[in-house]
Amino acid sequence: MNAIEVQNLCHRYKGKSVYEDLSFSVPRGSVCGLLGKNGQGKTTLVNILMGFLKPVSGRCLVLGENSHNLSPSLRKRVGLLHEGHQAYEFMTIAQTETFFSRWYPDWNRDIFYDLVNRMGLSPGHKIRQMSCGQRSQVVLGVIMAQNPDLLILDDYSMGLDAGYRRLFLDVLHDFVAAGDKTVFVTSHIVQDLEQLVDTLLFLDQGRITQTPLKDFMTSFKKFTFTAEKGQVLQKDTVITGLEQRGNRITLYTYGEMDDLKSHLAGLGIRPKDLQQSPMSLEDGFIGLMGKY
Numbered sequence: 661m662n663a664i665e666v667q668n669l670c671h672r673y674k675g676k677s678v679y680e681d682l683s684f685s686v687p688r689g690s691v692c693g694l695l696g697k698n699g700q701g702k703t704t705l706v707n708i709l710m711g712f713l714k715p716v717s718g719r720c721l722v723l724g725e726n727s728h729n730l731s732p733s734l735r736k737r738v739g740l741l742h743e744g745h746q747a748y749e750f751m752t753i754a755q756t757e758t759f760f761s762r763w764y765p766d767w768n769r770d771i772f773y774d775l776v777n778r779m780g781l782s783p784g785h786k787i788r789q790m791s792c793g794q795r796s797q798v799v800l801g802v803i804m805a806q807n808p809d810l811l812i813l814d815d816y817s818m819g820l821d822a823g824y825r826r827l828f829l830d831v832l833h834d835f836v837a838a839g840d841k842t843v844f845v846t847s848h849i850v851q852d853l854e855q856l857v858d859t860l861l862f863l864d865q866g867r868i869t870q871t872p873l874k875d876f877m878t879s880f881k882k883f884t885f886t887a888e889k890g891q892v893l894q895k896d897t898v899i900t901g902l903e904q905r906g907n908r909i910t911l912y913t914y915g916e917m918d919d920l921k922s923h924l925a926g927l928g929i930r931p932k933d934l935q936q937s938p939m940s941l942e943d944g945f946i947g948l949m950g951k952y
């Protein structure tokens with residue numbers, strides 16, 4: 661069964677299209693990363709999935725229920741971290757835990773305090789008197805303590821330092837390993853997703869491409885070489901992405917080395933020191949989507 665199923669989704673803001681015909685599914689038990697440049701519609705999609713926004717047309721099922729009519733009992737099974745997450749500023753850490761624990765049948769107090777105690781703040785500390793990253797840690801504690809079946813994280817990284825992000829990745833890893841849990845995550849820190857997701861969704865100009873992470877990281881490739889002075893390359897059917905700094909070229913392609921060599925020869929390019937280089941997910945993201 662799919663945790664999320666989106667069919668022929670169309671959404672516009674005041675006539676301006678975000679997507680016209682989006683379809684994809686997220687199987688239960690998978691960790692799916694939604695990647696897209698700023699303004700491509702990631703948060704809009706999360707808002708539609710949670711029923712906060714009604715799409716122009718199309719069908720979205722979340723844990724089997726229609727997204728714009730989710731029952732309260734189903735909502736309890738979905739942990740949502742919204743972009744720019746909010747905490748009740750007037751509460752203390754302990755009050756936050758007590759308040760939220762009442763709403764969720766599977767609430768796990770230990771998970772909350774395990775994440776929050778790392779800050780070294782007392783339970784009586786007010787949210788108002790915390791830094792942005794510390795508030796994020798409290799909010800993540802609240803979400804993980806819900807022990808949801810489906811976790812939707814819209815840019816969880818806000819304000820978190822590298823150490824806490826790593827820690828949170830460990831927590832997410834254990835969360836998924838423990839059972840039939842699904843994670844749907846967006847992040848601007850693309851390299852984090854490389855350690856976490858098994859499936860990628862690339863959202864670009866209203867179109868979505870779905871691929872297993874492993875397949876993407878092996879089939880998409882990064883090459884580097886030095887071009888002759890004054891030569892300028894362009895993207896084409898073989899060259900999916902390109903970065904050029906002076907004569908130094910970084911090129912992305914689904915082709916093999918031999919395909920690329922003959923393609924470059926056909927373009928009259930004589931590459932010096934052509935080699936395949938290790939590609940991170942962030943490289944691949946830029947290679948596929950471009951910078952701007």
Ligand SMILES: Nc1ncnc2c1ncn2[C@@H]1O[C@H](COP(=O)(O)OP(=O)(O)OP(=O)(O)O)[C@@H](O)[C@H]1O
Nearest residue numbers: 673674678696697698699700701702703704705743
């Ligand atoms: N309430 C709104 N009214 C009108 N346009 C909107 C509204 N919310 C978002 N948009 C537009 O819809 C598009 C998608 O926005 P959205 O916030 O979903 O993108 P995103 O992929 O989450 O971006 P980011 O990575 O910057 O967070 C953008 O062009 C944005 O300007």
